[in-house]
Amino acid sequence: MQNKTLVYDGTFDGFLSAVFYVFEHKLEDVYLQNQFSSTERMFSEKEEILTENVKADRVWKGIQNKLGKSQSYKLYYAFLSEKNGVEDVLLNMIKYIFSDIPNVANDFSQASVLEISKIAKMVGREKHRMEAFVRFKLTKDGIYFSNIEPDFNVLPLISSHFKKRYADQKWLIYDIKRRFGLFYDLDKVDTITLYFPDDFDFTKTDENIFANQEFEFQKLWQDYFKSVNITSRKNMKLHIQHVPKRYWKYMSEKLN
Amino acid sequence: MSFERTQEKLKILADAAKYDVSCSSSGSKRANKNNGLGNASGMGICHSYTEDGRCVSLLKILLTNYCIFDCAYCVTRKSNDIKRAAFKVQEVVDLTINFYRRNYIEGLFLSSGIFKSADYTMERLVAVAKKLRLEENFNGYIHLKSIPGASDELMHEAGLYADRLSVNIEIPTESGLRRLAPDKKREDFIKPMLKIKNDIIENASEKKVIKSTPKFAPAGQSTQMIIGASGENDFQIMQTSNFFYKSYNLKRVYYSGYVPISYDSRLPQIGTDVPMLRENRLYQTDWLMRFYGFDVSEILNQNHQNLDLDIDPKLGWALRNLHEFPIDVNTADKRMLARIPGLGMKSVYKIINARRFRKLNWDHLKKIGIAFNRAKFFMVCDSNQFERRDLTAERIKGLILQNSTSKYQKTLSNQLNLFA
Numbered sequence: 001m002q003n004k005t006l007v008y009d010g011t012f013d014g015f016l017s018a019v020f021y022v023f024e025h026k027l028e029d030v031y032l033q034n035q036f037s038s039t040e041r042m043f044s045e046k047e048e049i050l051t052e053n054v055k056a057d058r059v060w061k062g063i064q065n066k067l068g069k070s071q072s073y074k075l076y077y078a079f080l081s082e083k084n085g086v087e088d089v090l091l092n093m094i095k096y097i098f099s100d101i102p103n104v105a106n107d108f109s110q111a112s113v114l115e116i117s118k119i120a121k122m123v124g125r126e127k128h129r130m131e132a133f134v135r136f137k138l139t140k141d142g143i144y145f146s147n148i149e150p151d152f153n154v155l156p157l158i159s160s161h162f163k164k165r166y167a168d169q170k171w172l173i174y175d176i177k178r179r180f181g182l183f184y185d186l187d188k189v190d191t192i193t194l195y196f197p198d199d200f201d202f203t204k205t206d207e208n209i210f211a212n213q214e215f216e217f218q219k220l221w222q223d224y225f226k227s228v229n230i231t232s233r234k235n236m237k238l239h240i241q242h243v244p245k246r247y248w249k250y251m252s253e254k255l256n
Numbered sequence: 257m258s259f260e261r262t263q264e265k266l267k268i269l270a271d272a273a274k275y276d277v278s279c280s281s282s283g284s285k286r287a288n289k290n291n292g293l294g295n296a297s298g299m300g301i302c303h304s305y306t307e308d309g310r311c312v313s314l315l316k317i318l319l320t321n322y323c324i325f326d327c328a329y330c331v332t333r334k335s336n337d338i339k340r341a342a343f344k345v346q347e348v349v350d351l352t353i354n355f356y357r358r359n360y361i362e363g364l365f366l367s368s369g370i371f372k373s374a375d376y377t378m379e380r381l382v383a384v385a386k387k388l389r390l391e392e393n394f395n396g397y398i399h400l401k402s403i404p405g406a407s408d409e410l411m412h413e414a415g416l417y418a419d420r421l422s423v424n425i426e427i428p429t430e431s432g433l434r435r436l437a438p439d440k441k442r443e444d445f446i447k448p449m450l451k452i453k454n455d456i457i458e459n460a461s462e463k464k465v466i467k468s469t470p471k472f473a474p475a476g477q478s479t480q481m482i483i484g485a486s487g488e489n490d491f492q493i494m495q496t497s498n499f500f501y502k503s504y505n506l507k508r509v510y511y512s513g514y515v516p517i518s519y520d521s522r523l524p525q526i527g528t529d530v531p532m533l534r535e536n537r538l539y540q541t542d543w544l545m546r547f548y549g550f551d552v553s554e555i556l557n558q559n560h561q562n563l564d565l566d567i568d569p570k571l572g573w574a575l576r577n578l579h580e581f582p583i584d585v586n587t588a589d590k591r592m593l594a595r596i597p598g599l600g601m602k603s604v605y606k607i608i609n610a611r612r613f614r615k616l617n618w619d620h621l622k623k624i625g626i627a628f629n630r631a632k633f634f635m636v637c638d639s640n641q642f643e644r645r646d647l648t649a650e651r652i653k654g655l656i657l658q659n660s661t662s663k664y665q666k667t668l669s670n671q672l673n674l675f676a
Contacts, residue, residue: 132301136358144357167291168393169357186291216259217354220266224355227270228316229306232515232530238309242302252358253304 003029005044009051010034012079015087016056018049019094023059032087039084059094066097071105077120077127080153089115126150127157133243134162134173135252137218138211144171145210147202147250155182159189176202203249218252225253257350266351268341272321272332273367276424277480277510281313281362281397284419284475292393294356294363296419300397301362314365314399315355319343319380323369327437328520329426329485332369336518342371348384349392356396363397363419364388374405374444382410385417397475402452404444411451415459420475420507421452428496432486436522445479449504452477456505476507483538484531485514485523491561494541498552501545511538537563544570547601548594567653571597574634575649581634586615598631629659 004027008014018032031041035048064072075093078086092112096104107113129150136144144166148155155175159182162171166184174181174194183192205214248254282300302311320342321332331338352364366384370377381400388394400414402423414421425445427433433442452473459472479500481493497509513535516526541563544550548570555569556562564572574581574597583592585607593604606624610616615638622628633652647655 128301132303134359138358146359164288165295166293166357167288168293213354217358219259220263220351221355221358221360223263223267224270224315225304225306225312227267228274228312230274230308230310230515233308233310233532235309236307239305239307242305242309242311251304252360 003031003041003044005031005033005041005046006049007033007035007046008049010036011051012076013053013056014049014051015079015090016059017051018087019059019091020052020055021049022091023098030091032091034082034087037084063094063097067105074105074116074120077123077157078116080156081119081123082153083119086119089119123152123154123157126152127154129247130154130158131161133247133251134158135250136171137205137252138214139209140211142170142211144169145174146172147174147176149176149246149250151246153178155180158182163189203255218255222253222255257347262347262351265341265343265347266317268339269318269321269343270316272369273316273318273365275331275512275515276316276365276367276401277310277512278399278422278478278508279311279313279316279365280508281399282475283507284397286395286397286419286471286474288395290393292395293353294394294396296363296395296397303360303362313362314397315352315361315363316365317343317348317351317367319348319366319368319377319384320371321369322371324372325370325437325439327426327440328518328522329436329482329514331517345380345383345387349387352388352396353392353394356394361396363399365399365401367401368403370403374403375407375410378403378406378410378414382414382417385414389417399475402448404440404448406448408447408451411448412455415452415455415473416470418473420478421448421473422478422480423448424480425496425500426480426482427486428481428483428493429486429488432488436486449477449479449500449506453504476505478506478508478510480510480512482514483511483535489561490534490538490541490563491556491558493538494545494552494556497542498545509542511535511542533565534563537565537569541569544573549591550595566657568597570595571630571653571656575653578649582636583634585621585635585637586611596631596634598627598629598634630656 006018006021008018015032021027022030031044033039060072063075075090078090089112093116096110096112101107104110104113130148134146134148136146139145153175155173155178158173162173162182163184168186170184170186172181172183180191180193183190205218207215243251280300281296282298284296285298286296288295300313302313304312306312318332320340321338322340322342323330323332323334326333326335348364348366352361355361356363364384366381368377368381381403385398385400388398398418399420399422400418402411402414402421404423411421423445425442427436430442433440455472456476459469462469481496483493493511500506500509513531514524515530516524516528519526541552541555544555545552550573555573560576563569567575574595580595583596585593585596590604590608593599593607594601603624603626607616607621610620610624617637617639618628618641621631621637633647633656
């Protein structure tokens with residue numbers, strides 16, 4: 001039998017719909033592929049999968065029943081890594097979950113379980129880092145704005161943290177790489193897309209856009225950051241390990 | 257708020273507070289109330305790291321660096337010729353709120369020099385916390401430094417608004433304290449600690465009866481000792497520490513390697529290295545006491561008054577107690593597993609879980625992530641290859657050191673580094 005490539009729309013529901021399709025048609029030799037992915041597989045028959053929430057929900061509920069809530073989230077985390085081929089590892093794990101072996105979630109002797117757990121851990125780490133490293137800047141129209149550029153698609157994971165924490169201020173966190181953001185309007189968080197001019201510099205605090213006092217607080221924060229350092233204990237290796245350089249360009253204490 | 261003035265004050269008062277080690281914002285669960293600002297999560301978040309590698313989780317500042325005391329080890333001492341400044345209550349509130357809104361910090365750590373009197377100073381610290389909670393509806397983390405000698409009523413009020421309270425005992429021994437801080441008395445630290453401890457206990461029992469009882473210092477209290485300023489040995493330090501854990505239910509004791517800041521002849525001279533490795537060994541010992549079931553006297557006692565610098569304290573203990581080994585990982589209880597050098601508590605829990613399914617061999621243990629190089633001398637498992645040689649403690653230590661590279665190697669070397 002010729003192998004098949006199922007193309008889904010890039011969403012988690014789309015992915016789960018494709019998984020549903022695999023089980024429904026008892027497909028063996030199959031790949032799952034994001035429609036935006038550029039990988040081409042030779043001699044593979046392509047099939048577009050429609051995203052159907054009902055089917056996606058059934059798969060997700062099934063996984064949750066088998067693994068419990070917190071373990072199932074590992075699969076979602078791993079999915080958000082957007083790593084090349086992660087869908088196929090996930091599919092392997094899901095097949096294993098629905099086999100008859102009990103308590104498979106911690107069976108690290110199974111390659112896909114180990115792999116997913118590793119990827120989920122990386123995504124979890126970046127989620128935590130974004131909760132820490134987001135730097136809001138107050139705009140002239142009273143919105144606390146931040147832009148990020150994470151390796152993984154962690155925006156959906158940090159939404160509730162920021163909603164709980166900043167309930168009394170409007171805020172917007174924008175993912176430059178994936179061109180979408182979260183906007184909280186004092187009531188609910190929405191996913192939005194924004195238009196920025198081509199020459200917009202995300203590392204600068206443009207005085208046409210940001211409030212006057214924004215510059216003062218950035219300066220105070222930079223001063224504070226310098227003052228708390230103890231020169232005789234300087235340890236840049238440790239510093240960079242904690243705050244990897246790729247995040248520096250949007251952290252106000254690192255801009256001067 | 258005048259920006260220039262605040263800027264100058266912040267530089268002075270953050271600089272003066274940086275020697276306080278505590279910056280943790282964990283251990284307090286405070287939910288965001290009435291759509292206000294902020295919450296405190298159980299874990300805490302480090303929002304940045306200084307270039308010396310320490311975390312920045314709180315806005316750590318002094319309310320003022322005016323001080324009527326003259327403690328030799330302290331930059332803020334009255335005889336030190338430095339610029340003085342003092343924040344107004346509202347300035348601290350504004351800084352905290354604005355930093356917090358920008359996601360720079362998890363909350364506030366507020367300490368102070370003592371101006372006028374202990375109560376006068378403490379009152380102002382409490383006023384900041386009160387304003388943050390009641391006027392700004394702020395639910396982030398607040399750590400207040402208790403001022404030694406402040407009254408019980410003020411200490412109690414502080415606990416109603418702060419997540420954590422602490423008073424630094426600074427010098428581990430009474431004689432050292434007398435010598436370096438002639439104005440301070442040990443009782444002055446103990447009294448507020450005792451008050452807080454009792455109030456925490458009382459609050460907990462009230463909460464059992466009436467659920468709506470307001471929180472009282474939910475993250476408990478902590479203290480700090482300066483290491484290497486007053487000549488005490490590790491045995492004395494950890495005894496003091498153990499005493500405070502046991503008698504005052506402290507959440508944490510911090511150890512702060514003394515950074516020379518003055519030419520006082522009673523203290524290490526400027527330019528003397530900060531004892532970072534020693535500090536690290538003391539923290540390791542602290543962990544062994546709190547999480548690994550060691551009694552402090554097993555690690556430090558009359559016969560063994562200082563920690564080894566070249567090996568960690570658990571390995572040191574194991575080498576002095578070879579008769580307890582080897583331990584069979586497939587049968588030993590949790591307490592003994594935790595005593596094997598190279599096994600952390602996470603590995604211990606993984607081993608206990610995993611051995612329910614099968615007998616563990618070296619391969620399993622390596623995958624779990626134990627430090628094989630150290631552990632192999634102290635344990636047996638379901639493999640034939642283990643260390644059968646009857647090695648002396650000296651020999652084992654030699655073999656371990658040969659096969660490991662310490663990140664402190666530079667510090668350890670006795671050789672002068674002429675060409676660095």
